[in-house]
Amino acid sequence: MTSIPTQSELSALALDTARRCGVDVDGLTGDVVTRSPINGQQVTTLGWRDAAYVDEAVGRAEEAFRAWRRVPAPARGALVKRFGELLAEHKDDLAVLVSIEAGKITSEARGEIQEMIDICDFAVGLSRQLYGRTMPSERAGHRLMETWHPLGVVGVVSAFNFPAAVWSWNTAVALVCGDPVVWKPSELTPLTSLACHAVLAQAIAEQGAPEALSQVLLGGPEVGQALVEHPGVALLSATGSTRMGRLVGPRVAERFGRSLLELGGNNAAVVSGSADLDLAVRGIVFSAAGTAGQRCTTMRRVIAHTSVVDELTDRLASAYGRLPIGNPMADGTLVGPMINQRAYDAMESAISAATGDGGKLVAGGGRALDDVAPDAFYARPAIVRMDAQTEVVARETFAPLLYVLPYDDFAGAIELNNAVPQGLSSSVFTSDQAEAELFLSPEGSDCGIVNVNIGTSGAEIGGAFGGEKETGGGRESGSDAWRAYMRRATNTVNFSGELPLAQGVDFTV
Template identity: 75%
Template structure:
């Protein structure tokens, strides 16, 4: 695909218009820090940063909002989230534009991220009437045991560039119906998306008469994130990012007896068995591995293919890679946009070099596009590398479109390869054999938080809990019962007997 990248003026005007329609004046937001668009490598806007010192005030305002919000009935709290979802629908294209311009997602993926925000609002509205506890049988006559769930407190959210708004919305929609305010530190690479998302929620808060301070955004650098991590007023710290970041965040939150919810690295694999439908498998692999230019935490980074199908499968996927339209993410027909910055491209080249040194064979890709036209933008050709075994570079997560293809002979060997990495986020198997699928999903099968059959590793729906094991951090967000992380549990005993029998048959008479 040949294309001309948009001019800096065109992109700036698009950003101005989209932000304005969401309620953000970029001139009023301007400051000393520049936002660079990966689309052309040029400045998009400037922003004024908060500092770590601003966190105290934000948390104090959130605590004040919590005092009243926690007593509002949960279905009423759900009404605020419903209105927020309606505003997201109205501004889906605007937010999608900002996502594309700031992080380089193609239009369908950028608007798909906003759709996730809409979906989690719908889920949360229903959840607001389903924050269920349990009634438990008591061993004592005339007694009843039950569980109740109560709002937890201030939720701090630190989000990453690759999903600059959706992950915040997962936390925020659930937190709000659970009775919690949110203080958000977005990625430094996507402040305009954050400002626009927060402005829409602020509008919903004002329209619904909810307390000020329920939602706050602090655009800034690492010092803001560190202050949120260490603040004793933050009851739950939800952080999305690298495993290295999680190693720092987890112990610091635990040291102050706070809660942390960590969504960290992924090194996701698909097992392809001899019975797999290779047409379906190829489509599933290409989207999971090349979508978002390989910059999803659920990106497929490994294919573990049976020796009977590995050659044909590799040829099919490589042929699809050669046809992938690479170019401006806001241009019609593009499927692969840019990497977010030069450091990501350098990491990709370093990994490809290491793979070659460790016995890998580059099948396709790895080059760069538009270097002459936009020297500060980094459009990489998604790469496929055949590896004889799972080496050190394969076990590392490289946040770029590199797909390693590994051989296997027995399903037990394939599952062992799937699990033989430090990360444990997402996984899949392509098979037409039900026994193989069930074996993969069993307790001694995939050790990941997400295990799929006949679909790729990316594209999770909000109805299920999202998260992973091992160095992925163990957190769960979004659907299912992930809401419990945002609430505190109380066990209640009610004695209506008129007597005072003790549990376990204890006798204590005075």
């Protein structure tokens, strides 16, 4: 029997841990109850901000921006460097809070905090590499160039499944680009958010930077909506469902703001007849069952060649049968709880729809540990064998639910991969170089992340993260994603003493 912490044990651990990170736990007052998915019981109560408070927060951020944009970028990088050092000091504490509030197993929770440390390292280097360009001018005695400048206040709306890392992707880069951040975190992970903010606040105080560079607003959807609609928010970075993105995108566009959207994913792996099945099974099981299927990059479809689909399905079902499900903070656990009953019910509904479409449930399904944790929702990761990609397969279900489909020719596999509204992550397992190159080519996967012989999840911060189609088109983290947080100016400098016009225009007065 898996031991599940009691309400008092988990609450005490969460509050003590938050206190060590610098959160004023004794000052938490209010009547909003927060719960842990580990046992489904109360962790603490706290108060929420209302929508009216957003205007005050953005006003403070705008004032901080006017000072921070004058600070040289390498000096801004020094703040982020210190933030990274403090994150390393509090890595274990922050990971505990992630586990308690999001239900992640310890190694994945620690991995999330390591992502925060890594993005700080990346951003520190970036602070000396915010490069513009010099272009040749067609006019003698002229210099043509572009420069990049701080953009303004960045609003961040984040989801429960990565309660710390996604905020840090935005914040570390925004800070070195010269922008303050106002953060509306998930209502489900408030202590993690407060702890992350407290760690950054310490770095800000030590560096003598404006206090309002970082603000966190605990509140309901109306607070997020106010942040989305506020004209003082230059860039709104939002992570969540496609449904949420359909609401956010137009509202930001209506006021001519910028949006960076990271939305749904319905990620697939193509497994060819030449694939190393040992490698494929390991990659698929982690991508599909890790984080209890609650990553945007979770693998939700396997498209396997008819020559290997039966064997692969059997091997996946066998591996699923051995997955340890339980308390995510206990040694040996690989699958923790789903976030709440609504998520579990959505999974069961999808399984029912898929089997109604002719699919066969070959592994998992149903609740686990309901006898020892009746208020929590531990799901058995499920595999459904399908003959065709039906409507339910093309729809993202945010759960540990994997569909296995067959294909006959590689072109058909690519077509199946692309035949969903989402376009976040994809992979191919193959030993055929031509297949790998085709999958990576313009005729291949239409996703923002396209991998070979690795699963769909587990992205590194050095590469830009994001997807196409209904995934939103945004890019965060590495590569040149920093450009979203800055404004570009094209400059022409005339040192000739004459005034020739471009394209040979003659306008002599």
